[in-house]
Amino acid sequence: MSGNGRRIAALAMTMVLFVSALFLGNATVSANASWDQEILSRVDADRAIEHVRVLSEKIGPRVGGLESEKKAAEYIASQLGKLGYAIEKQPFSVPDQYIGYVHSGKEKWQVGASPEGRITGKKPVSGDVIDVGKGLSEEDYAAGAKGKMVLIQYDSANRDEQLKRAVENGAKGVLFYNTVGSRGNYGPAFSPRFEERVDIPVLGISLIHGQRLIERLEKGKVRIKVNTEHHGNLSSLNVIASRPAKTGDPHAPVVMVTVHMDSVVGAPGANDNASGTALAMELARVLRKHGSGVELRFAFFGSEERGLLGSQHYVNQLSDEEADRIIGVFNADMVATSYENVTHLYAMTVDGETNRVADAAVKAGKRLGKPVALGRFGSSDHVPFHQRGIPAALFIWMRVDSWDPLIYDIEKVYHTPMDTIAENISPERMQTALEVIGSAVFEVIRQSVPVREPWRKAG
Structure with missing residues (x-):
C-alpha cells in the first residue's frame, strides 16, 4: 500500500472511531437521561415535606438521647418497615443532657440549662x-x-x-440569652458553664427567645416560670433500613444514603435535619422495588449534633470486610432551606477531592440542568466514612465566598426556634435535592460495580 493509501486508511479509521465514540457517548447520556425519568417521575417534595411536618411539628426538637429522638426513630422505622426494608436499631451511650423549659403565657420553650444551677425537676x-x-x-x-x-x-x-452579680442582687433565676454568631447566624439555646455552683436555676436561651422577652417587657410586666432537668444514663440510637441485592449475594456492594434525625436543643430542626431525613425516606419509597446487584442501605443517625456520635458509632463497628463493601455514601444534611442567599446545592467532600459519589451527583446535575457545585466541608456524618476510606459526600444548600480561608453563608435561623417549615423550607429546593441525589444514587446502583476498587475520575 502506498503512503497516500495508508494515510487515507488511517484517516478513515480515525473518523470511524470518532463517530463511534460520539455515538456511544451520546447513547450513554441518553440512556442515563432515560433512567433519570424513573426518579423524576416519582419523587415528590410535598410527600417529603409531610415527613418534615411530623418530625419538626408533631415531635419537635429531637435532642440526642432524649425521648423525642426515640419517637423520631420509631416513626422512621415504622414508615420504612412498611415499605419492606429490613430494620436494625443500634443503641449507643451518649453524655448527660441538661434541659430547661420556659413557660411564657401559653408558650413553652425548650432551652438549655446549666449543670452549675439548681435542677428544679x-x-x-x-x-x-x-x-x-x-x-x-x-x-x-x-x-x-x-x-x-x-x-x-x-x-x-x-x-x-455576670452570674455572681445576679446572685448578689437576689435573682430568683437567671436566663442568659445568646448573641449573633460569627456568620451572622442567630445564637441558639445552650447550656452555660461556670466555675461555681449556685442555688438558683440558670438557663441558656436563644437570641430569638431573648428578643421576644425584651419586646414583651417593652409593653409591660412579663411573668414566667422555669424548670430545669438533668438527664443521665442516656442512650441514643441509629436506625438502619436495608434492601438486599437482587442476586441475594451477602457480600454484594453497598450504596448508602445517610442522614441525621436529631436536632439541637430548642430547635424544631425542619431543615436541620428533618429535610435530609425526609429526603431519605422519600428516596427509600421510590427505590424500594428497583432490583440490582447492589445492596441499598438507608442510615438515620442519632446524636449528630452532639459530635457525629451516631455515624462514628456505626463506622467504628464495621469490620474491614463490611467497610470494603460500601462503594458510596450520599449524606443529606440541610437540603431544603428557603434562605434566599444560598446559591448552590453542594456535593462536599472532606478533602475537597471528587469521588464516585460527588462525581455521580455532578453528572446528574448536568443532565437535569440543575448544577451541583463541588466543595470541601466537614461537620456532618460523611466525615467518619471518609476517615475509613469510604467514598462519601455531604449534600447541602449554601453559598461559598472563599475556600481559603473558608467563608460561607447558610441560613441565619439554623439551630434556632425559627428552623420551621414556615420560616425555612423550600419545596422547590427539596424537589431539586430529591431529583439530583436520587438520580445520582440510582446511577451508582445500576452500575453494580465490584466491591470497592481504587476510584479514578473518568477522562
Whole structure:
C-alpha cells in the first residue's frame, strides 16, 4: 500500500472511531437521561415535606438521647418497615443532657440549662422578668432584681461575673440569652458553664427567645416560670433500613444514603435535619422495588449534633470486610432551606477531592440542568466514612465566598426556634435535592460495580 493509501486508511479509521465514540457517548447520556425519568417521575417534595411536618411539628426538637429522638426513630422505622426494608436499631451511650423549659403565657420553650444551677425537676420557679443588659454594673441592677427572673445578654468572657452579680442582687433565676454568631447566624439555646455552683436555676436561651422577652417587657410586666432537668444514663440510637441485592449475594456492594434525625436543643430542626431525613425516606419509597446487584442501605443517625456520635458509632463497628463493601455514601444534611442567599446545592467532600459519589451527583446535575457545585466541608456524618476510606459526600444548600480561608453563608435561623417549615423550607429546593441525589444514587446502583476498587475520575 502506498503512503497516500495508508494515510487515507488511517484517516478513515480515525473518523470511524470518532463517530463511534460520539455515538456511544451520546447513547450513554441518553440512556442515563432515560433512567433519570424513573426518579423524576416519582419523587415528590410535598410527600417529603409531610415527613418534615411530623418530625419538626408533631415531635419537635429531637435532642440526642432524649425521648423525642426515640419517637423520631420509631416513626422512621415504622414508615420504612412498611415499605419492606429490613430494620436494625443500634443503641449507643451518649453524655448527660441538661434541659430547661420556659413557660411564657401559653408558650413553652425548650432551652438549655446549666449543670452549675439548681435542677428544679418538676417544681418550677416563677417570677417577673427584669432585663439587666449585660448585668456587669450596679447601674444595670438599679431597678432591683430581688425575687426576679433576671434576663442577661450572655458574655462568654465575663459569664462568671455576670452570674455572681445576679446572685448578689437576689435573682430568683437567671436566663442568659445568646448573641449573633460569627456568620451572622442567630445564637441558639445552650447550656452555660461556670466555675461555681449556685442555688438558683440558670438557663441558656436563644437570641430569638431573648428578643421576644425584651419586646414583651417593652409593653409591660412579663411573668414566667422555669424548670430545669438533668438527664443521665442516656442512650441514643441509629436506625438502619436495608434492601438486599437482587442476586441475594451477602457480600454484594453497598450504596448508602445517610442522614441525621436529631436536632439541637430548642430547635424544631425542619431543615436541620428533618429535610435530609425526609429526603431519605422519600428516596427509600421510590427505590424500594428497583432490583440490582447492589445492596441499598438507608442510615438515620442519632446524636449528630452532639459530635457525629451516631455515624462514628456505626463506622467504628464495621469490620474491614463490611467497610470494603460500601462503594458510596450520599449524606443529606440541610437540603431544603428557603434562605434566599444560598446559591448552590453542594456535593462536599472532606478533602475537597471528587469521588464516585460527588462525581455521580455532578453528572446528574448536568443532565437535569440543575448544577451541583463541588466543595470541601466537614461537620456532618460523611466525615467518619471518609476517615475509613469510604467514598462519601455531604449534600447541602449554601453559598461559598472563599475556600481559603473558608467563608460561607447558610441560613441565619439554623439551630434556632425559627428552623420551621414556615420560616425555612423550600419545596422547590427539596424537589431539586430529591431529583439530583436520587438520580445520582440510582446511577451508582445500576452500575453494580465490584466491591470497592481504587476510584479514578473518568477522562
